[in-house]
Amino acid sequence: MNIIIIDDEVNSTELLKIMLGKHCPEGNITGIYNNPLEGRAAVEKYFETGKPNLLFLDIEMPYMNGFELLDSLEKINFEVVFITAYNHYAIKAFKYNAIDYLLKPYSAADLKEAFARVKERSLQSGAFHHLKTILLNSIDIKEKPGTLKKIAIPTSEGVEFVKLDQIIRCEASQNYCKVVVSRQRAILVSKNIGEIEESLPEELFLRVHKSHIVNVNYVLKYIKSEGGSLLMEDGEEVAVSRLKKDEVLKKLFSS
DSSP, rough: EEEEOOOOOHHHHHHHHHHHHHHHOOEEEEEEEESHHHHHHHHHHTTTTOOSSSSEEEEEEESOOOOHHHHHHSSOOSSEEEEEEESSSSHHHHTTTTTTTEEESOOOOHHHHHHHHHOOOOOOOOOOOOOOOOTTTOOOOOOOOGGGOOOEETTTEEEEEEEEGOOOEEEEEETEEEEOOOOSOEEEEEHHHHHHHHSSSSTTTTEEEETTTEEEGEEEEEOOSSSEEEEETTOOOEOOGGGGGGHHHOOOOOO
C-alpha cells in the first residue's frame, strides 16, 4: 500500500513515519510533505499511476486545510485517513461517515486499527472509494456543531449524501434503520438507531421512542395520550414513549 503523508508539523510526520514502519510494514511511504501545496501537487502527479493508495492528511494547515485540499482535486482514487487535534463534533461526523481519523496524540493501536480498516475496505471493494464525499464544503471545524449540513449514508449501491434538513425521521427496523427523507422515499441503512442518534445534531433531532428519531422541524402536531404521539409531515404518526413525553414537549415548545 503506497502512502503519502501531508502534515505541516515536521515532528508529526516523522513520528508517523516511524510508527508506520514499525507497526504497518505493508505500507510503503512514497512521499512526506509539510507544505500542503506541495503535497497536493504530489498527489495529483500520482493520479494516473494509481499512487498513492492511502493518504494521511492533516486537517488544520497553513495555505490550505485538509478539506480544502481534497475539495480542490479533480478526482480522488485513494483512501484517506485524517489526522486531527479536534476532538468534538468533527469526530462525530467522521465516525458516522465511516471516515478514518487519528486524533493527536494517537497510539500505535489507533494507527494499526485505522490501517487495518483501510486495508480491509480495499480488499473487499477491489477499488478505492472515491472520497469526493463528506461535507468537504459543509464542515467548518472552527464553527459550532450546528454548521454540519450533510451526512453520507452508506447504502447497498454506494453512498448517498443527504442534507440534514431533508431528513424527516428515522425508524428502527431490526438491525437496520430507515431514514425517511420524503413521503415517497426512505433509505435503508445497515446501522442501528443508536448509531444514527449519536451522529445527528441534538439541535435538530430528538429521540422520542426506542424505535424513533424525529426532526423537530417536521412535526405537525402533538396528539395527547399516555405518552402521546407526533404527526409528521410525511403523514406518519410516531409514538412518544411515556418516559420521553416531558422531554419531547419541552423540546417542541422551545423550537
